[in-house]
Amino acid sequence: MLVFIFRKVLRRDGAEDLFGHLSELQWSWVAAAVLMQLVAIGFSTVRWQRLLVGQGIHAPWRFLGGSIMIARFWGAFTPGGFTGFGGWRIYDIAKHTGKTARATATIGVEMILGQLAFGVVVMAGSLFGMRFIGTEGVLLVNAVFLGIIVVGLAFLAQPQLFLFFTRFLPEGIRARVQTLTDAVGAYRGKAALLIQAALLGVGTHAFNNLIYVCAARALGVELSLGEVYFASSLQILATLIPASINGIGLREAAAVALYTSPAIGLPLAIAVLIPTLGFACEMLVSAF
Numbered sequence: 001m002l003v004f005i006f007r008k009v010l011r012r013d014g015a016e017d018l019f020g021h022l023s024e025l026q027w028s029w030v031a032a033a034v035l036m037q038l039v040a041i042g043f044s045t046v047r048w049q050r051l052l053v054g055q056g057i058h059a060p061w062r063f064l065g066g067s068i069m070i071a072r073f074w075g076a077f078t079p080g081g082f083t084g085f086g087g088w089r090i091y092d093i094a095k096h097t098g099k100t101a102r103a104t105a106t107i108g109v110e111m112i113l114g115q116l117a118f119g120v121v122v123m124a125g126s127l128f129g130m131r132f133i134g135t136e137g138v139l140l141v142n143a144v145f146l147g148i149i150v151v152g153l154a155f156l157a158q159p160q161l162f163l164f165f166t167r168f169l170p171e172g173i174r175a176r177v178q179t180l181t182d183a184v185g186a187y188r189g190k191a192a193l194l195i196q197a198a199l200l201g202v203g204t205h206a207f208n209n210l211i212y213v214c215a216a217r218a219l220g221v222e223l224s225l226g227e228v229y230f231a232s233s234l235q236i237l238a239t240l241i242p243a244s245i246n247g248i249g250l251r252e253a254a255a256v257a258l259y260t261s262p263a264i265g266l267p268l269a270i271a272v273l274i275p276t277l278g279f280a281c282e283m284l285v286s287a288f
Helices: 002-015 015-023 025-056 061-075 084-097 100-128 129-158 159-168 169-186 191-218 227-242 250-259 268-287
Strands: none
Touching: 002 169, 015 268, 025 061, 025 191, 025 227, 061 084, 061 227, 061 268, 100 129, 100 169, 100 227, 129 191, 159 191, 191 227, 191 268, 227 250, 227 268, 250 268
16 A cells, blocks of 8 residues: 555656655654654553553553554554454453453543543644644634543443443344443542543653654654644544554545645655654554
């Protein structure tokens, strides 16, 4: 898929421009991007550990560190959600404890908190989004994520409410949803733990954005840190909406739409290379 993307770019801008930018990479910033990825993984590991504790599961750090890196490998070529990155961790915990519903609930709550944390990061970065999407666009982004945050908090506070929407599903599925809802209920009265997990999620998403900020700096892009940070949020958002193989294609399309707009005016080659270089740094860690 990446080869297909680069062929499209080469037909428009030519190989000289693309490879010229790559030959001038500042490798210290590439190393910084890899470091940002490792820090983000650290935040994710601690968040997972805290949420498992909320389910009464106490896993050693060495196990969690190894498992989350294997999960990243599977996540490199799967759509996400309960597959790949989340799916491996459910399987790994369930295999060792026999507590499948609790392992699933942990990842489910992590996904909810992850969306809340991502919303916070996007809303904070939207201060720098005026040139990209204008005032109305910034207000729309904030409204959407505020709605997501409200729904997520409602589910965490009263998971039983969502059983109402499952009454039309087959009995077998309803029973599984009930089991999952009961497992999510294990976090009731543990507001401090959920706040910790949410803050760790903010750290995860903030440092994920910084991967692409470092990639832009490695390519010599002179946009402000805040603007690249906000554009990185929208790149990641584009990979969450439709099903895709780890966002390949969607990430690059979003970057091209943002960076080559008249308000920003970056060349196509640079616009494609920012997400591609950042993604390559992520995949370097996953492949390793």
